[in-house]
Amino acid sequence: xxxxxxxxxxxxxxxxxxGVWLECIETGEQYAPFEGxxxxxxxxxxxxVRYAEHPTFEExxxxxxxxxxxxxxxxxxxxxxxxATPLYEVPRLEDEVGVESxxxxxxxxxxxxxxxxxxxxxxxxxxxxxxxxxxxxxxxxNTSAALAAYGxxxxxxxxxxxxxxxxAAGKIAQASLHGARILEVDDNFDTCLDIVQDLASxxxxxxxxxxxxxxxxxxxxxxxxxxxxxxxxxxEFPDRIVLPVGNAGNTAALYKAFRELVASGALDEExxxxxxxxxxxxAAPMVEAVENGWDEIERWEDVETRAxxxxxxxxxxxxxxxxxxxATGGTAVAVSDAEITDAQRALAGEGIGVEPASAASVAGxxxxxxxxxxxxxxxxxxxxxxxxxxxxxxxxxAGVEPESVPGETxxxxxxxxx
Ligand SMILES: *Cc1c(COP(=O)(O)O)cnc(C)c1O
Numbered sequence: 001x002x003x004x005x006x007x008x009x010x011x012x013x014x015x016x017x018x019g020v021w022l023e024c025i026e027t028g029e030q031y032a033p034f035e036g037x038x039x040x041x042x043x044x045x046x047x048x049v050r051y052a053e054h055p056t057f058e059e060x061x062x063x064x065x066x067x068x069x070x071x072x073x074x075x076x077x078x079x080x081x082x083x084a085t086p087l088y089e090v091p092r093l094e095d096e097v098g099v100e101s102x103x104x105x106x107x108x109x110x111x112x113x114x115x116x117x118x119x120x121x122x123x124x125x126x127x128x129x130x131x132x133x134x135x136x137x138x139x140x141x142n143t144s145a146a147l148a149a150y151g152x153x154x155x156x157x158x159x160x161x162x163x164x165x166x167x168a169a170g171k172i173a174q175a176s177l178h179g180a181r182i183l184e185v186d187d188n189f190d191t192c193l194d195i196v197q198d199l200a201s202x203x204x205x206x207x208x209x210x211x212x213x214x215x216x217x218x219x220x221x222x223x224x225x226x227x228x229x230x231x232x233x234x235x236e237f238p239d240r241i242v243l244p245v246g247n248a249g250n251t252a253a254l255y256k257a258f259r260e261l262v263a264s265g266a267l268d269e270e271x272x273x274x275x276x277x278x279x280x281x282x283a284a285p286m287v288e289a290v291e292n293g294w295d296e297i298e299r300w301e302d303v304e305t306r307a308x309x310x311x312x313x314x315x316x317x318x319x320x321x322x323x324x325x326x327a328t329g330g331t332a333v334a335v336s337d338a339e340i341t342d343a344q345r346a347l348a349g350e351g352i353g354v355e356p357a358s359a360a361s362v363a364g365x366x367x368x369x370x371x372x373x374x375x376x377x378x379x380x381x382x383x384x385x386x387x388x389x390x391x392x393x394x395x396x397x398a399g400v401e402p403e404s405v406p407g408e409t410x411x412x413x414x415x416x417x418x
Contacts, residue, residue, distance in 0.1 A: 064081055093346055093362070124154050147175075216256065244309070403415065
């Protein structure tokens, strides 16, 4: 495995605040973390939060995201008890797929029903520390729901930009009730993100998309939880983690979690799980880049998939995520909407209700098992990113039809006998 897996452990630079600073992933230029608002380096590249020290598992205590505060840039402040999500067994699916073990890390069990809460508890905490008063994001839905809830919690104004007609009903309902101003843009998500970045650079609002490096710090805790729990139950870490990819924030965050654990000595390089990304066929620029061995993705202008949460043609975190997929020996695969719906039904059949984008992980695992990329001896964890109730229309369309019966018992019995 490449030395890409090592990070940090260095002397804090002058700009550091309590051993925390921001660093350009391309030039290595360093910046003060909390002195002003900054989303990109002077070179225009992505920033990463860096630490002088990285904790081992022994230094974690408590529950949920803030169990891992030793690996986070701010203290617990704006929280609604996010994290500590279940790692479900799925015996029938495990048999059907044919792997040594299969677990489902269900991030739909977070307070607003997606993993975005883990990013927001940290990101909104940083916003408070920076002293900003208006928060904003572009969203395929779940980011807006989480931002609205955490912004509300922190008593801040929130602004969300959504692609009109392309956001699932449950997510808009959440953003609306939690009190965000919802701006519907007559274009796709990538355009919403272009606009909100412009607004942020003009100082109109603090940006809380996954371009914001602090948000990804919170999302690292998915990786910490999976590793700790998996080792508790099987005595070893998983061989592979399969996850849906939209903006590739989670892929980048998991990779960072692994690198920091390697740096602290808590994880051996050869035990790092293979990061395996799954996209919908109609929105698969990461898969294209991985398959072609490209160093960068090419933006897809036209994207379409029923899995609206990953209907993204320009994954902003690709420069962090592609090296993660490569350095861990993982891969990326595209699945059809029909395969996504099949996987959503299979999970639901085991009692696990997820939205379409989430089911992409299981659909991708099935495909990689069929074509032999994933071996039968592997221990695999699939990430399911959002709850079934986020997208009630997709669930109803994938599920069975209600049957109409008369309003008396004899009539119902007769119907059941038919
Ligand atoms: C945001 C989201 C994704 C995409 O995650 P990235 O970190 O942007 O790749 C996938 N599924 C659901 C349900 C989401 O809300």
